Amino acid sequence: MKVEKINFDKKNDKISFLLKGVNESFVNVIRRIITEEVPTLAIEDVEIKENSSGLYDEMLALRLGLVPIKTDLKSYTFKEGCKCEGAGCARCELKMAMKVSKKGYVYADSAVSKDPKCKFVYNMPITKILPKQKVELQMTAILGRGKDHAKWSPGWGFYKKEPVITIGNVKDAEKVANVCPKGIFNAKGGKLALNKDKVYDCHLCNACVDLDDVKLEDTDNYIFTLESWGQLSCKDVLTTSMSILLEKLDQLGANLK
Amino acid sequence: MLIPIRCFTCGKPIAHMWEDYKEQVSKGEDVGKVMNKLGLDRYCCRGVFLGTVELIDLAGEFKRF
Structure with a gap:
């Protein structure tokens, strides 16, 4: 198996790489482990002292649960299997509080976290309050897995086959270059050329093939794209997913003995 | 009501x-250019932005006590 990095978009926390010499089921295992098994922190319990905003309590709690929290996997463990035996301690729970009475949007950044390392990642508007309205609540975040609720999912991975485009005897270069939604072709002086940097953007729509003499084939290599939602960095998501996969295989091997 | 925290379809x-x-x-x-700049490249997320109407101020009026 070979891995080649294609692109790393630091601003949007997005990475794509080429996987060579693997089959589709293996790539799918990576994808499923990332979305379902990699643990992150998310708000699970909300204790509402006062909420006179336009949103119902349930709605407010749901919105808070979906806001990503920067996760430090080294200092938190799952509630089941924690030393406190489910009572709740600083190792398995993160407490946060929020008290806002200023009119306008209630932002996620107004929440005060007990752990300065683990805060809400984005400054999102949670609700909006009018004069004299108030929001006061306490929150508990726990570690969870994406298969239990999507709020614990660390990101989103998807893959496609690597495209190989060969240009044959093209009649109308201009037309082919315009039909491609991703702008993969360049038409200069009636001749069609490939835009080398953009070939990996191709989503195999076959619009160029239907129109003219262009061949579009896919190989057995896969382009895997991972977008992180902000709780963990792309690198952390990938390394944790791999260690989870290894752990699962170890367990399988141990049980077979 | 208010902009959803995450995209309904992809979870971004x-x-x-x-x-x-x-x-x-x-x-x-231009709405499309603004969304490109913000990094919304899937049509699911773009649809959420286009479909959002802020009615929270109106709803808040009814809950004042």
Whole structure:
């Protein structure tokens, strides 16, 4: 198996790489482990002292649960299997509080976290309050897995086959270059050329093939794209997913003995 | 009511871009270009922005006590 990095978009926390010499089921295992098994922190319990905003309590709690929290996997463990035996301690729970009475949007950044390392990642508007309205609540975040609720999912991975485009005897270069939604072709002086940097953007729509003499084939290599939602960095998501996969295989091997 | 925290379909966190989006669109910029700039490249997330109507101020009036 070979891995080649294609692109790393630091601003949007997005990475794509080429996987060579693997089959589709293996790539799918990576994808499923990332979305379902990699643990992150998310708000699970909300204790509402006062909420006179336009949103119902349930709605407010749901919105808070979906806001990503920067996760430090080294200092938190799952509630089941924690030393406190489910009572709740600083190792398995993160407490946060929020008290806002200023009119306008209630932002996620107004929440005060007990752990300065683990805060809400984005400054999102949670609700909006009018004069004299108030929001006061306490929150508990726990570690969870994406298969239990999507709020614990660390990101989103998807893959496609690597495209190989060969240009044959093209009649109308201009037309082919315009039909491609991703702008993969360049038409200069009636001749069609490939835009080398953009070939990996191709989503195999076959619009160029239907129109003219262009061949579009896919190989057995896969382009895997991972977008992180902000709780963990792309690198952390990938390394944790791999260690989870290894752990699962170890367990399988141990049980077979 | 209010901009959803995450995109309904793909789960991307989007709510933090809402005010930036609203400001730029109200200045008369092209909606599609604003969304490209914000990094919304899937049509599921773009649809959430296009379909959001802020009614929270109106709903808040009925809950004042």
